[in-house]
Amino acid sequence: MPTPKKEALVEEIQDSLSRAQSTVLVEYKGLDVRQMTELRRRSREAGVELKVLKNTLVNIAADRVGIEGLEAYLSGPNAYAFGYDDPVAPAKVLSEFAKENQALLIKAGLLDGRVIDAAGVKELAELPSQEILLAQLLQVMQSPISGLVNVLQGTLRNLVYVLDAVRQKKEQEANA
Numbered sequence: 001m002p003t004p005k006k007e008a009l010v011e012e013i014q015d016s017l018s019r020a021q022s023t024v025l026v027e028y029k030g031l032d033v034r035q036m037t038e039l040r041r042r043s044r045e046a047g048v049e050l051k052v053l054k055n056t057l058v059n060i061a062a063d064r065v066g067i068e069g070l071e072a073y074l075s076g077p078n079a080y081a082f083g084y085d086d087p088v089a090p091a092k093v094l095s096e097f098a099k100e101n102q103a104l105l106i107k108a109g110l111l112d113g114r115v116i117d118a119a120g121v122k123e124l125a126e127l128p129s130q131e132i133l134l135a136q137l138l139q140v141m142q143s144p145i146s147g148l149v150n151v152l153q154g155t156l157r158n159l160v161y162v163l164d165a166v167r168q169k170k171e172q173e174a175n176a
Contacts, residue, residue, distance in 0.1 A: 006057065013053060013061035016080075021087035023110040024094050024121055027076050028052075030103030039079075039097050039104070046089045049082040069115040073108040086130045087111060095125035 002010075017023065028036065043050040055074035062070045081090035091109065098104045109121040116124070128136070 009054075010057050010061050010064070013058055014064050016049070016051070016082050017061055017065045017067065017110070020082040020084055020110070021112070022083045022090055022124070024081045024083075024090040024106065025070075025073055025108045025110075026079050026081070026094055026098075027105040027107055028079050028103070029077050029105075031101060035101055035103070039094075039101075042093050042097060043081060043090075046093045047083070047085050048090045048093055049084070050079055051082070052077070052079050065113070067110060067113055067115065070108070070110070073115075078107070088124060088127050088129055091121045091125035092129075095122055 028039075031039070040050050055078060058078075058080065059071050059074050081094055083090040094104070094106055098106055106118045106121050108118060109116045109124065111120075111124065127133075
């Protein structure tokens with residue numbers, strides 16, 4: 001019989017899984033307290049929520065949310081990084097930290113409710129951030145407009161040159 005405390009934890013995990021745009025699952029065995037504190041600090045700075053959760057509770061919450069295939073990765077001491085605003089942020093933070101600390105092992109991730117393996121998480125980490133992607137999209141959208149403005153300005157500029165030439169010619173005729 002589940003205790004009310006565990007049931008509340010399962011509901012909290014369900015909420016986190018359903019709200020998160022992406023989640024990364026890592027094994028932190030071998031990290032000392034200083035390294036875990038540094039990982040938590042970096043996660044917080046990137047807007048990522050890092051939690052150490054019991055695998056059985058995560059498995060129950062994942063089943064309730066409708067996530068399939070996660071149970072294969074639920075063994076050992078795991079931490080879960082939830083990205084609510086930027087789907088790339090958890091993968092970036094944990095991949096960078098894993099490069100510096102070999103003890104951190106990226107096991108899997110969740111992206112839009114689908115389980116991805118460690119290679120998929122690393123590919124996700126290599127994507128540009130959401131701000132950069134939006135800036136690139138804006139640049140692509142502005143290109144045709146700025147090209148049209150340049151063409152229209154060129155036409156107006158040529159008209160001004162022709163009118164100035166006509167004015168100069170009339171002045172020469174009037175002076176002659």
